[in-house]
Amino acid sequence: MTSDPTPPPDLVPAAAACFGERLELAVRYAGLLMTDGVERGLLGPRESARIWDRHLLNCAVIAELVPSGVAVVDVGSGAGLPGVVLAVARPDLSVVLVEPLARRAAFLSELVVSLGLADTTIVRARAEECVPRRRPPLVPPAPIVTARAVASLDRLAAWCLPLVAPGGRLLALKGDSAAAEVRQHRAAIARAGGAEPRIRLCGDGVIDPPTTVVEIARR
Secondary structure, three states: OOOOOOOOHHHHHHHHHHHHHHHHHHHHHHHHHHHHHHHOOOOOHHHHHHHHHHHHHHHHHHHHHOOOOOEEEEEOOOOOOOHHHHHHHOOOOEEEEEOOOHHHHHHHHHHHHHHOOOOEEEEOOOHHHHOOOOOOOOOOOEEEEEEEOOOOHHHHHHHHHHHEEEEEEEEEEEOOOHHHHHHHHHHHHHHOOEOOOEEEEEOEOOEOOOEEEEEEEEO
16 A cells, blocks of 8 residues: 555646646645545545545546636535545635535544635535525535535436536536436436536546546536
């Protein structure tokens, strides 16, 4: 298991492109994932060697789909992927990390303080509990809602689209299953209030392979 939190030499150009002047902060985050994150069971021990390609860069490239200065809600944030990555890479964003499990929420709280992410907050709740039926809502609807490896698209749409502000978008990070999931769950997505899903490849020319994102606008 590697203990060096800096990006491998072959990934330095991609890391610099994604994080720019905040690359040092991203390295600090990588170090916390490789130590506390693994020790506390948020990542498997074998993930340390793949922190940059499989996790940080895979998440950071979706920033190209996020407009400047908007609020982002990250559902099922876990170890902060992609919510903390976006907060590190894009200080213009206001990020809310939604995580129901106490130990993960505690880790996220410590991360936010350690990394000095002043415009990032943690809400310990399930996505369903954040739906804006209450006043004021637990999580105000946001222009961008993200989710990574949380659930299938039908469930993601039901949980996340109510948290998307009208005209905003859900960005669901998916792998090779994206096209099949879209075909399988197109009707469920429509029932949840989503427009026709679009499959977007982020980071093309920066990382290989690029990150597959299913983008669903709220009607």
